[in-house]
Amino acid sequence: xxxxxxxxxxxxxxxxxxxxxxxxxxxxxxxxxxxxxxxxxxxxxxxxxxxxxxxxxxxxxxxxxxxxxxxxxxxxxxxxxxxxxxxxxxxxxxxxxxxxxxxxxxxx
Amino acid sequence: xxxxxxxxxxxxxxxxxxxxxxxxxxxxxxxxxxxxxxxxxxxxxxxxxxxxxxxxxxxxxxxxxxxxxxxxxxxxxxxxxxxxxxxxxxxxxxxxxxxxxxxxxxxxxxxxxxxxxxxxxxxxxxxxxxxxxxxxxxxxxxxxxxxxxxxxxxxxxxxxxxxxxxxxxxxxxxxxxxxxxxxxxxxxxxxxxxxxxxxxxxxxxxxxxxxxxxxxxxxxxxxxxxxxxxxxxxxxxxxxxxxxxxxxxxxxxxxxxxxxxxxxxxxxxxxxxxxxxxxxxxxxxxxxxxxxxxxxxxxxxxxxxxxxxxxxxxxxxxxxxxxxxxxxxxxxxxxxxxxxxxxxxxxxxxxxxxxxxxxxxxxxxxxxxxxxxxxxxxxxxxxxxxxxxxxxxxxxxxxxxxxxxxxxxxxxxxxxxxxxxxxxxxxxxxxxxxxxxxxxxxxxxxxxxxxxxxxxxxxxxxxxxxxxxxxxxxxxxxxxxxxxx
Numbered sequence: 061x062x063x064x065x066x067x068x069x070x071x072x073x074x075x076x077x078x079x080x081x082x083x084x085x086x087x088x089x090x091x092x093x094x095x096x097x098x099x100x101x102x103x104x105x106x107x108x109x110x111x112x113x114x115x116x117x118x119x120x121x122x123x124x125x126x127x128x129x130x131x132x133x134x135x136x137x138x139x140x141x142x143x144x145x146x147x148x149x150x151x152x153x154x155x156x157x158x159x160x161x162x163x164x165x166x167x168x
Numbered sequence: 169x170x171x172x173x174x175x176x177x178x179x180x181x182x183x184x185x186x187x188x189x190x191x192x193x194x195x196x197x198x199x200x201x202x203x204x205x206x207x208x209x210x211x212x213x214x215x216x217x218x219x220x221x222x223x224x225x226x227x228x229x230x231x232x233x234x235x236x237x238x239x240x241x242x243x244x245x246x247x248x249x250x251x252x253x254x255x256x257x258x259x260x261x262x263x264x265x266x267x268x269x270x271x272x273x274x275x276x277x278x279x280x281x282x283x284x285x286x287x288x289x290x291x292x293x294x295x296x297x298x299x300x301x302x303x304x305x306x307x308x309x310x311x312x313x314x315x316x317x318x319x320x321x322x323x324x325x326x327x328x329x330x331x332x333x334x335x336x337x338x339x340x341x342x343x344x345x346x347x348x349x350x351x352x353x354x355x356x357x358x359x360x361x362x363x364x365x366x367x368x369x370x371x372x373x374x375x376x377x378x379x380x381x382x383x384x385x386x387x388x389x390x391x392x393x394x395x396x397x398x399x400x401x402x403x404x405x406x407x408x409x410x411x412x413x414x415x416x417x418x419x420x421x422x423x424x425x426x427x428x429x430x431x432x433x434x435x436x437x438x439x440x441x442x443x444x445x446x447x448x449x450x451x452x453x454x455x456x457x458x459x460x461x462x463x464x465x466x467x468x469x470x471x472x473x474x475x476x477x478x479x480x481x482x483x484x485x486x487x488x489x490x491x492x493x494x495x496x497x498x499x500x501x502x503x504x505x506x507x508x509x510x511x512x513x514x515x516x517x518x519x520x521x522x523x524x525x526x527x528x529x530x531x532x533x534x535x536x537x538x539x540x541x542x543x544x545x546x547x548x549x550x551x552x553x554x555x556x557x558x559x560x561x562x563x564x565x566x567x568x569x570x571x572x573x574x575x576x577x578x579x580x581x582x583x584x585x586x587x588x589x590x591x592x593x594x595x596x597x598x599x600x601x602x603x604x605x606x607x608x609x610x611x612x613x614x615x616x617x618x619x620x621x622x623x624x625x626x627x628x629x630x631x632x633x634x635x636x637x638x639x640x641x642x643x644x645x646x647x648x649x650x651x652x653x
Contacts (some may be wrong), residue, residue, distance in 0.1 A: 085282050085283060116290050120294070123270070125288045127284055127286035139278075140279070142277055146280070146282070147280040148280075
């Protein structure tokens with residue numbers, strides 16, 4: 061799994077996704093968060109993926125219990141989401157992202 | 169035809185807790201490599217029992233342990249148990265114990281889709297591997313229900329957690345809060361089928377008593393009663409009857425009562441070492457003096473004697489006994505005699521018993537005097553006193569300690585029968601001192617009510633207190649013949 065996407069200048073959003081190996085839940089969560097980031101924050105975000113099986117001490121430090129867990133570090137305040145992030149409305153609300161733009165085909 | 173070999177049940181392997189008394193009622197400890205549920209209401213010592221299980225494991229049985237705490241931080245927990253002599257930071261530094269505080273706050277976390285509790289598994293597994301833990305405590309797992317909303321996921325994960333703990337072969341204690349109409353609030357007993365221990369805290373006559381009961385223990389015999397337990401300075405003490413099978417050794421050696429005239433009433437000039445003697449009588453019948461003579465004689469033989477005085481201060485006791493020719497002070501100075509004075513009503517019965525046992529373990533006497541035991545009836549009901557005395561006498565007998573108890577009887581009828589019913593079966597030798605009114609003079613008469621395994625006189629002798637101690641004179645016969653108790 062690609063752990064890091066290189067930070068870009070002017071980054072406003074920083075996310076960590078804690079997973080426990082390549083489970084179906086973590087694969088779905090990764091796909092969902094990438095989609096959301098590309099749609100709303102293209103070029104303005106960093107996403108780190110942390111496999112707790114490789115770094116169990118990070119799970120303790122960061123008080124992670126559920127997998128997958130998404131932590132937003134920036135902007136403050138920090139936010140936490142657990143689950144495969146399939147409930148997009150909740151994810152967008154917690155991350156305070158604007159409602160999705162209408163698809164281009166529906167624009168006048 | 170093949171011979172059928174007799175069925176030999178395999179003994180269930182057990183992990184000793186090291187907790188005073190608990191291993192006796194569980195016949196060896198908790199089921200090894202399996203989870204045990206400890207439930208009880210708030211403030212009954214669940215966490216303490218769990219922590220003691222880990223500390224004793226690390227200190228006494230070379231089994232490191234992991235404590236996953238959901239309610240208190242590691243620092244808070246360490247501070248709370250420090251007063252009981254548990255030095256958690258030291259054990260952590262030595263790699264014998266690992267604490268992990270799991271912080272849960274529903275307000276900080278939102279759920280968006282399917283998840284599992286792999287983070288918890290990974291943390292626990294990491295902690296176990298880091299120190300080679302054999303014991304795990306989860307205190308209290310039910311906090312998970314406050315941290316997450318999806319109960320279906322939680323229940324599936326709990327089932328998986330217990331399976332996983334069993335596969336890891338660690339002996340686990342899970343604590344849980346007592347629920348309404350069920351053992352635990354979240355029904356954890358559904359997942360733990362091997363051993364369930366219930367702690368209970370109740371107030372009777374303004375005295376708090378704590379009780380422990382083994383609700384179930386699959387594949388093992390266990391005590392089924394409610395056992396009193398205490399949280400003392402050295403952790404938890406459960407109070408079982410120590411020798412359920414009456415297997416204590418019986419000495420054939422005879423020791424003197426300390427009163428030559430009294431010895432003369434026995435064919436073998438005294439009673440057995442390690443036996444229990446009771447002296448009963450109304451007020452002012454020289455019970456304490458008889459007890460002191462017994463203590464003094466033990467010290468003269470060079471034995472240590474522990475004298476529990478529940479009515480007088482040591483100074484007053486020494487002064488009063490000196491007046492009847494019994495000078496105990498030199499032996500107190502020498503360290504052979506220890507006077508332990510306190511008022512029993514200050515403590516509940518169980519605490520009292522533990523205090524007595526602790527003093528006896530420390531001083532390691534060959535003779536013990538409890539003056540009087542009837543004072544204890546002020547603290548508890550007769551059945552409670554009886555069960556406590558059974559424990560006390562058992563404790564003394566197992567260690568071969570010669571004991572003498574005094575008990576105050578009121579002049580009104582019924583008291584003797586009560587005492588008889590209460591403790592006679594526990595007592596080997598029973599002396600009765602009574603008032604004899606004879607032509608305007610009050611005299612004291614002493615007789616032997618029973619003496620197991622000893623031929624003895626059945627006559628009543630007059631007991632006199634002189635400056636040289638206690639003297640027994642030849643048989644008195646009250647002119648009125650009113651030899652009533």
